[in-house]
Amino acid sequence: MAIDFTMSTEQKKIQATARDFAENVLAPVIPGADQDPDPLQAHARTKPAYVEAYKRGIAMAMLPAAYGGGGMSCLDFTIAAEEICAVDPGFACTVLCNGLGLMPVSWYGSEEQKKRFIGAATSDPTHEYLGGWTAGEPPGGTGGTANFDSPLAAAGIGLTAVLDGDHYILNGTKKWSSAGGWDARGVNAQTVIVRTNSKVGGTQGLSALIVERGTPGITYTFLDKEAHRTASNALIQFTNARVPVDNLLPGAEGNGDLVINRNFAWSGPVAAIAAVGVARAAYEAALKFAKKNTSGSLTPIIQFQNVGYVLGDVAAKIESARYFAWRASDYLDKHDQHAELVGAMCKINVTETMFDCVYKCMQIVGVNSLSKEYTFNKYLRDAALLPIYDGGNMGMQRRRVHGVLAHESFNPRAAMDDESVYFSKEMESIGTVADLYKSTTALPEATQEAVAA
Incomplete structure (x- = not known):
């Protein structure tokens, strides 16, 4: 990735392809699927769109080209994912889980397993294959x-x-x-x-x-x-x-355990860009509302400072969040798809910031944001989920960051200098019972027994 954040011609093509799919194939399906009371049927209603995504090379884009996948870089995949997430991060999760389910095979599997499992995923004649x-x-x-x-x-x-x-x-x-x-x-x-x-x-x-x-x-x-x-x-x-x-x-x-941590670190920038996509959709909807509605005043509410300032802040946060997701994805590409620290920091920071942005947009629209006419209810639901799934920010992501930072080998300038940060089992247990248990081994026997009890 160029330091000036300019997308290449090929990346612009990837973005345009994903946007066309999201707006013209996926978007018509989502309102009905999202409102379907049966969770199985809600998922199944997206199957025709998924088949089209498979045919267009989107569904298996992240898998290695050597086994029939798209061979798409993490950065390019993140660029495409934003367009899909702006329409529906749930469907994007279906695609992402092909990676969560099959990337461990590419990392930890034998050559035979890679050919058998990834090869089958990328050559399904029905175009329905799911990982x-x-x-x-x-x-x-x-x-x-x-x-x-x-x-x-x-x-x-x-x-x-x-x-x-x-x-x-x-x-x-x-x-x-x-x-x-x-x-x-x-x-x-x-x-x-x-x-x-x-x-x-x-x-x-x-x-x-x-x-x-x-x-x-x-x-x-x-x-x-x-x-x-x-x-x-x-x-x-x-x-x-x-x-x-x-x-x-x-x-x-x-x-x-390391598979879990690596997988959630790999998906961290994608979860982050999902939050960007949701916040972007909410921001564009709020901006459109503000330019058309007067709320009883003489001019559209966009002319009022409070509205303009809030939306300006939201727009700036979305831009910065996007660049963090790009940076974390680029880091993954440069470090053998290991980003246990950077990926986690990105996921935490972006998903929590974007949730606040969605709520700010709802405040601009006011009570009308509660009406399903404006779809803010969906934006809020999806934005609220992102910080708590995919290795929850409080459950796993912050623990991973804490474990790396506390380790004696950690270089606080590693990310800035684009150095590899290695993650180990001992970093996982920071601040937990296991960590406490380890730290008591040098204590008197009676104290050890008391801690264990």
């Missing part, structure tokens, strides 16, 4: 992707994978997975974070398996949610589900 990402678990107990904080055995991720000959037997529950598929029978292939070693807890003993559609012993229940109505999110029950050992990603064995 999925399955990491989170229901609240309560010890489950959840963010729960790396207990050193006790079997704490943290609760879905177990027990070796039985040439298969793993999976038992447990996942929640918020993007793997429900078009028919609640599963996506074609999903990356699933499992506990392959139940003798250890926290960040230890986790691995990543590819689970294919049609695997017996798995049921999917679509979740009814307030935002991203068109995206697939499911509760998944695994009951003695048999997955071939050949589906274990070898580079992720014992490192499933």
